[in-house]
Amino acid sequence: MDDKTLNKGIDKVSDIIVKSKRIVVFTGAGVSTESGIPDFRSPGGLWDKYNPDDFLYQRFLSSEVSREKYWKMNSELYYILVDARINKAHYAIVELERMGKLDCVITQNIDNLHQKAGLSDDKVIELHGTNMWVNCLNCKKRYSREDIQFRLEKGIKVPYCDDCGGILKPATISFGQPMPFEETKEAERRSRLADLFIVIGSSLVVQPAAMMPLYAREGGAKLVIINMENTPYDRNADVVLYGKAGEIMEELVGKVKDILQFQKK
Numbered sequence: 001m002d003d004k005t006l007n008k009g010i011d012k013v014s015d016i017i018v019k020s021k022r023i024v025v026f027t028g029a030g031v032s033t034e035s036g037i038p039d040f041r042s043p044g045g046l047w048d049k050y051n052p053d054d055f056l057y058q059r060f061l062s063s064e065v066s067r068e069k070y071w072k073m074n075s076e077l078y079y080i081l082v083d084a085r086i087n088k089a090h091y092a093i094v095e096l097e098r099m100g101k102l103d104c105v106i107t108q109n110i111d112n113l114h115q116k117a118g119l120s121d122d123k124v125i126e127l128h129g130t131n132m133w134v135n136c137l138n139c140k141k142r143y144s145r146e147d148i149q150f151r152l153e154k155g156i157k158v159p160y161c162d163d164c165g166g167i168l169k170p171a172t173i174s175f176g177q178p179m180p181f182e183e184t185k186e187a188e189r190r191s192r193l194a195d196l197f198i199v200i201g202s203s204l205v206v207q208p209a210a211m212m213p214l215y216a217r218e219g220g221a222k223l224v225i226i227n228m229e230n231t232p233y234d235r236n237a238d239v240v241l242y243g244k245a246g247e248i249m250e251e252l253v254g255k256v257k258d259i260l261q262f263q264k265k
């Protein structure tokens with residue numbers, strides 16, 4: 001997208017944001033790549049390095065070898081996630097909250113960066129769970145991910161529950177694992193109530209998460225997509241801004257602030 005078209009698009013979206021009162025922001029891994037966390041489907045992304053089939057929920061449950069592969073990948077990503085610093089896109093979303101315009105963030109990400117940036121837990125709906133905790137799938141005992149990392153670094157290949165010996169898994173949602181019922185229901189409800197739905201950094205190819213923009217449209221919301229590449233929903237969008245989330249979001253919120261300042265005079 002050339003600069004002139006992008007700037008025109010940013011002007012259009014900033015006008016829409018000024019007029020909006022219930023903005024739902026929907027984020028994918030692309031909002032965190034500028035924090036050093038690889039996404040999944042871009043060239044060099046996680047699914048280039050690891051085979052997603054190895055991480056199907058049923059395989060994780062049924063085979064210790066799969067659990068070992070899973071924990072090896074999760075352990076390799078641990079410090080990338082823990083050390084990741086929030087970026088301009090995360091900040092800009094918090095600014096929307098400060099303006100009283102953000103209804104909530106619906107995220108597919110497990111990195112806790114929206115909360116690290118300053119959004120309260122009740123403003124973030126984590127559709128695919130979080131990597132901050134580890135649960136026993138049998139007795140539901142909860143462990144911090146740090147505790148389990150300590151065990152992995154001491155040589156444990158597959159951790160099991162201290163109390164019941166059950167299988168431990170990070171509180172994330174793997175392919176084939178049931179979606180969190182309450183979060184999914186609430187995300188649909190909030191999407192339908194939004195007057196503006198902004199997608200940031202998602203390929204919008206994973207269901208049912210990728211239904212949310214459609215629910216928003218059905219509820220009458222305007223749809224804006226900010227992404228480095230095309231998505232299957234671009235033709236449904238009012239505006240599509242192709243480019244880096246951090247730069248675009250920073251520019252957008254800056255323009256919204258200028259308009260609001262001018263209107264106050």
Ligand code: APR
Pocket residue numbers: 027028029030031033034039040041042045108109128200201202203204205206226227228229243244245246
């Ligand atoms: N700015 C804007 N867009 C970006 C940036 C960036 N800095 N970096 C990457 N992107 C875009 C990519 O072009 C891609 O279209 O973000 C999108 C990320 O898409 P995916 O890697 O598919 O990630 P996501 O949409 O979050 O995947 C959804 O799939 O594997 C599962 O559970 C996993 O939650 C994940 C789900």
